Amino acid sequence: MFGFKKKSSQPKAGASKSIGRRIKDLFGRTGANEEFFEELEDLLVEADFGAAAAVELVDELRSRKISDREDAISSLKEILGESLVPAQLDPSHGGLHLYLVLGVNGVGKTTTIAKLAHRWKKQIPGGVVLAAGDTFRAAAIEQLSIHGERVGARVVKQEHGSDPAAVIYDAITSAKSQGEGLILADTAGRMHNRGNLIRELEKIHRIASERLGSDGVYKKILVIDATTGQNGMRQAEIFHEAVGVDALVMTKYDSSAKGGLVAAISRKLGLPFAFLGRGEGMDDLIPFDAETYLNELLASE
Ligand SMILES: Nc1nc2c(ncn2[C@@H]2O[C@H](COP(=O)(O)OP(=O)(O)OP(=O)(O)O)[C@@H](O)[C@H]2O)c(=O)[nH]1
Ligand SMILES: [Mg+2]
Known part of the structure; x- marks a missing residue:
């Protein structure tokens, strides 16, 4: 974009x-x-x-x-x-949860969805469903389907090129009828400009909010890649301004030597980090803890 x-x-x-x-x-x-x-x-x-x-x-x-x-x-x-606030993302209580996972190309959105499904599937009443909202990239639906099979989560999908809002609508409708508690929705990384991003997400937002109803919980999770440095800060600013981000995940956080971006984003935007991705495996998604993060970042031994 x-x-x-x-x-x-x-x-x-x-x-x-x-x-x-x-x-x-x-x-x-x-x-x-x-x-x-x-x-x-x-x-x-x-x-x-x-x-x-x-x-x-x-x-x-x-x-x-x-x-x-x-x-x-x-x-x-x-x-x-002072600016590292905890994220409230535990979906194990209340009505149907829809977490829309956002971010630019290649940051790790689809992998993070699989890791989140793996993490939460046992504790969510009715289970987790994945929504293939990246209908733009040819292989994206297939990639999410493979992840779904591996982690044991149902995948709602339509054809390549279909409307992402329609996929999410379907996911909500079927999750309601099957009693699933959490939908993790993938989105396309291709968002060339702000206008495009806003229009696409506004439509998803409108349809999702209506279909979820008042007892549903709808959150937007932004994925940032630690190796992109200050570009990550710009991405957070743009997405937050455009659609309002609820929580962040920092992927590819394999070393804390350059971990300042987490604190800088929290400080500037007042947004909480929920998880750090520290590898490609399903268990390599670590809940963000401010004290652990600071101790590691500023370890002096
Ligand atoms: N080391 C490491 N690699 C990761 C992490 N998260 C994702 N990756 C890798 O990053 C690459 C891109 O991940 P995807 O999940 O496909 O990224 P995406 O944002 O869905 O990409 P697009 O759909 O193309 O926009 C894959 O090779 C992942 O295995 C992480 O936390 N650590
Ligand atoms: Mg993807």
């Missing part, structure tokens, strides 16, 4: 050391002076916080009068922790 390019995956010197270790080393070298704050800004940018968040964080840290290295890390954890 928006011409996002993949960032070069060239590793930076020292990038294998955790950001926490590097902050501690830096403080040991400089103490709490201007050099520390300037270099800290660069370290935060390298860890994918983005320039704007890095400047803001350093300004907040400056005003705190840091006494030592431990204090630098714990203050940073405290500041970041």
Whole structure:
């Protein structure tokens, strides 16, 4: 859609050391002076916080009068922790849930749907159904069907090229009649421009809300790929502004060396992360926990 390019995956010197270790080393070298704050800004940018968040964080840290290295890390954890709100996505109670999974091409939407179905299928009354709402890409329906078979979830699909809103309508109707508790709906990654995205999702939204009824729960989950760096921030901003995102999943989060994007998105948009994807296996979807995330991101040993 928006011409996002993949960032070069060239590793930076020292990038294998955790950001926490590097902050501690830096403080040991400089103490709490201007050099520390300037270099800290660069370290935060390298860890994918983005320039704007890095400047803001350093300004907040400056005003705190840091006494030592431990204090630098714990203050940073405290500041970041303030904006890491927990996501409320547990679908095991109440009426029919529809979770629409959004994101640009190749971020991991379909794989995440399979992982979520695998995770929740036993605890959802009536089971989980998958809706093949990516009707654009030729192989997408087949891909979701294979996942459905593997995880033991029914798949609602129509022909390639059909209207995604109609697929979701069908999924809601059949889930109601079969007593299934959760629909995980795939969507096309191809969204060339904002107008297109808004129109397609508005139609799904209108049809889904009407068909679900007042006891239904409808949420939009945005998938972001950790390896796309600051493009992930732009995607979150655009989707949230266009359709209102309820929760995020960060996929391909295989190392915390560049994990700052999670905190930067939460801070900027006030949106909760629900899961981190840490591999291609069905169990490689880890519920997001703010404390664990911060401890890992800023680990200094
Ligand atoms: N390492 C790793 N790979 C992942 C993760 N999530 C997805 N992938 C891989 O990323 C690739 C793309 O995943 P898909 O689920 O097809 O992505 P998509 O967003 O549905 O893609 P489109 O339908 O083409 O828009 C696949 O090779 C997945 O196995 C993750 O958390 N970690
Ligand atoms: Mg897909």
